[in-house]
Amino acid sequence: MTATLSRSVPLARAPRRRRPRSRAAVWAAVAVIGFFGLAPIYWLVVTAFTPDERAFTFPPSLVPAEITFDHFTKLAENEQLFGYLVNSVVVSVVTALLSVVVSAYMAYAFSKFRYRGRKSLMHLVLASQLFPQALLLVTLYAVFSATGLLGSYAALILSFTTFTLPLCVWMLKGIFDTVPSTLMEAAAIDGASRWRTLHRIALPLAAPGLVAAGLFAFVRAWNDFIFALTLTDPDRQTLPPGLVHTYLGEFQTAWPDLMAASFVVSLPVIAAFMFLQRYLVGGLTAGAVKG
Amino acid sequence: METLDRRAAFRLAGLSALGAALAACAPDAAGGGAPKGDAAAKTFGFTSWSLNEEAQKAAVQATVDAYAARTGVTIDTASFPYNEYLNQVTLKLRGGQLSGAVQLDISWLAALAAMGRLKDLGPQAAKGGYTDVALSSGRFQGRQLGLPWTTGSIGLVANTELLKKAGVEGMPATIEEFEDALRKVAGLGGGITPYAAATKAAQLKDILPWMRTFGSPLMEGDTITVGDDASVAAVEWYKKLYDAELIAPDVDRFDARALFAQGKAAFYDDAVITRGVVAAQSPDKSLTEKMAPLARPVLKAGDTPQALLWGHVIVVVDGEGSDAAADFASYATSDTATVAAFFEKVKLPPTTTAGLADPKVAGDTFTTEWTEKITKTATPNPFWRYAGYAQIETAIAEQVQAVLVGRSTAKDALAKAAETAKPLQK
Numbered sequence: 001m002t003a004t005l006s007r008s009v010p011l012a013r014a015p016r017r018r019r020p021r022s023r024a025a026v027w028a029a030v031a032v033i034g035f036f037g038l039a040p041i042y043w044l045v046v047t048a049f050t051p052d053e054r055a056f057t058f059p060p061s062l063v064p065a066e067i068t069f070d071h072f073t074k075l076a077e078n079e080q081l082f083g084y085l086v087n088s089v090v091v092s093v094v095t096a097l098l099s100v101v102v103s104a105y106m107a108y109a110f111s112k113f114r115y116r117g118r119k120s121l122m123h124l125v126l127a128s129q130l131f132p133q134a135l136l137l138v139t140l141y142a143v144f145s146a147t148g149l150l151g152s153y154a155a156l157i158l159s160f161t162t163f164t165l166p167l168c169v170w171m172l173k174g175i176f177d178t179v180p181s182t183l184m185e186a187a188a189i190d191g192a193s194r195w196r197t198l199h200r201i202a203l204p205l206a207a208p209g210l211v212a213a214g215l216f217a218f219v220r221a222w223n224d225f226i227f228a229l230t231l232t233d234p235d236r237q238t239l240p241p242g243l244v245h246t247y248l249g250e251f252q253t254a255w256p257d258l259m260a261a262s263f264v265v266s267l268p269v270i271a272a273f274m275f276l277q278r279y280l281v282g283g284l285t286a287g288a289v290k291g
Numbered sequence: 292m293e294t295l296d297r298r299a300a301f302r303l304a305g306l307s308a309l310g311a312a313l314a315a316c317a318p319d320a321a322g323g324g325a326p327k328g329d330a331a332a333k334t335f336g337f338t339s340w341s342l343n344e345e346a347q348k349a350a351v352q353a354t355v356d357a358y359a360a361r362t363g364v365t366i367d368t369a370s371f372p373y374n375e376y377l378n379q380v381t382l383k384l385r386g387g388q389l390s391g392a393v394q395l396d397i398s399w400l401a402a403l404a405a406m407g408r409l410k411d412l413g414p415q416a417a418k419g420g421y422t423d424v425a426l427s428s429g430r431f432q433g434r435q436l437g438l439p440w441t442t443g444s445i446g447l448v449a450n451t452e453l454l455k456k457a458g459v460e461g462m463p464a465t466i467e468e469f470e471d472a473l474r475k476v477a478g479l480g481g482g483i484t485p486y487a488a489a490t491k492a493a494q495l496k497d498i499l500p501w502m503r504t505f506g507s508p509l510m511e512g513d514t515i516t517v518g519d520d521a522s523v524a525a526v527e528w529y530k531k532l533y534d535a536e537l538i539a540p541d542v543d544r545f546d547a548r549a550l551f552a553q554g555k556a557a558f559y560d561d562a563v564i565t566r567g568v569v570a571a572q573s574p575d576k577s578l579t580e581k582m583a584p585l586a587r588p589v590l591k592a593g594d595t596p597q598a599l600l601w602g603h604v605i606v607v608v609d610g611e612g613s614d615a616a617a618d619f620a621s622y623a624t625s626d627t628a629t630v631a632a633f634f635e636k637v638k639l640p641p642t643t644t645a646g647l648a649d650p651k652v653a654g655d656t657f658t659t660e661w662t663e664k665i666t667k668t669a670t671p672n673p674f675w676r677y678a679g680y681a682q683i684e685t686a687i688a689e690q691v692q693a694v695l696v697g698r699s700t701a702k703d704a705l706a707k708a709a710e711t712a713k714p715l716q717k
Contacts, residue, residue, distance in 0.1 A: 229371065
């Protein structure tokens with residue numbers, strides 16, 4: 001008994017000694033990553049509340065000595081920015097919806113049907129991600145110009161949907177792969193058509209994935225700068241080019257105003273993430289592990 | 292596992308196509324389209340980054356509105372952010388989506404002129420009463436492709452209060468006096484950078500006027516002379532200031548303005564518009580009264596002070612409606628009442644003799660001093676004649692930075708810069 005205890009003590013102590021160290025390492029890693037992730041956001045918020053003449057104080061102050069709401073007041077009075085916001089919402093929401101609808105059907109077809117060229121098509125869809133998107137800008141510009149779409153919302157929505165489809169399709173295919181085919185077969189035995197099976201069984205089961213795909217497409221459309229600047233008319237531009245246009249000038253950058261605007265326009269995306277994050281995590285990881 | 296029959300395949304394909312069709316159903320007939328019409332068209336476009344810049348948009352819009360009211364034309368305006376402007380304008384001109392009058396930075400003229408779509412504005416230039424230096428900023432290969440809207444220069448500006456505190460008497464006129472002034476300012480301590488010179492690669496093109504000051508022509512004919520003894524001496528001098536902490540690392544124009552606005556720099560390089568820009572960033576409400584332009588110090592007394600020409604021109608895309616657009620460009624740049632009112636609002640100096648003599652302009656001491664001390668002897672960057680001028684400047688800037696941080700000698704670095712720049716001369 002004694003011998004057993006004496007053998008078991010070192011075994012029990014070893015992990016106890018390691019645990020604090022490993023915990024400390026984890027917390028240190030979290031702190032470092034958290035600092036890099038949150039420090040820019042902190043600086044954005046501080047600058048947004050700092051008066052213009054204090055924003056450039058050298059050396060910079062981490063805590064604002066004086067606070068102003070002027071930048072937010074100016075923002076509220078800027079109708080043009082509201083227009084950019086509306087454009088962003090229209091483009092991002094339609095892109096997200098379109099991406100989800102198109103990619104859901106594509107993914108279902110890739111996952112549940114067997115036909116000649118299926119794998120080649122799947123890899124072709126993925127291969128389109130290999131091209132730097134900026135390279136496609138000139139080509140898309142010419143195409144939209146020739147088709148009369150240049151300057152419209154449609155030019156942006158189509159471009160963004162094109163870019164988001166490959167990842168959305170592959171993400172959703174992984175999810176549909178996890179839906180047992182026996183479920184489809186059971187539905188068929190009960191008399192459900194393929195159409196009904198897809199809409200009443202497969203899509204509800206893939207809901208987290210659909211949300212994740214939609215969020216991904218929404219954020220992609222919300223954040224884009226160069227396509228939104230190039231493919232639309234100034235009155236249809238979205239927030240990223242709108243903010244640059246408004247605050248970054250030839251001679252001057254209105255940093256506090258820009259930070260205030262950036263803070264406010266980030267809020268809808270933050271809210272969407274907070275509301276939908278459980279779907280997002282579930283959707284992104286679903287289908288990652290089989291078995 | 293199911294197999295896809297033909298009907299189902301068509302259904303799925305149809306749904307996918309529907310998505311695309313939905314997005315495509317809202318084209319704007321006017322979207323991105325260039326104004327159409329004949330030469331006497333009453334509608335034309337005007338593209339300008341200033342139309343959306345807080346400090347200038349009201350003044351530019353007033354000019355547009357005044358011309359439209361006077362002539363009964365409709366001007367379709369468009370604007371892009373300054374930093375993306377050249378790319379956007381180039382793309383749209385190449386795609387046939389750009390017409391009418393277009394504001395340009397003078398350094399961009401060659402890039403657009405190379406596309407062969409700009410109208411010769413010689414007749415308008417001949418009757419506009421522009422100054423010679425202003426006209427030169429819109430000329431490309433002997434043709435007047437741009438009408439000068441504002442002509443100024445990039446020159447040195449000083450904080451006279453700091454100089455006085457440091458015991459600097461009068462403005463330094465030679466390199467030796469300038470260096471002496473910098474050392475006196477450094478003696479003030481308090482984290483002051485005596486000269487907030489550009490040291491970041493993105494802005495190190497500011498060293499080009501110093502190379503000229505030391506006697507390098509930068510170009511002779513079609514040969515880049517960067518790497519000659521004078522340019523090497525200029526870079527070695529710059530490095531000396533850097534090592535003595537008379538200039539600071541990692542400074543670009545925005546940093547320099549911030550330092551100057553906070554009273555932490557005695558000298559820096561900027562355009563004539565500097566007053567309004569630094570005033571907006573400064574807690575010192577009387578800073579503008581302490582600012583003074585100075586001619587760039589020369590190597591030896593009697594030399595011509597060097598400065599880089601700077602300004603905006605209005606070009607006109609050849610084609611339908613270009614006559615009306617050219618008339619607008621002429622009005623915006625040479626109508627004396629218009630340019631004087633424009634100056635009053637934005638402090639950008641006009642380009643005509645009559646405009647400069649207008650009491651609104653002539654009564655502005657800072658601007659007249661700037662024109663007299665700096666713009667008078669300013670010259671364009673010789674690399675601007677090449678569409679790839681920015682890459683040439685970058686090649687030089689990167690090598691100068693290598694010298695500053697001690698990775699290379701001035702001679703080797705500039706020889707390498709010249710070698711890199713050579714194939715970019717096109």
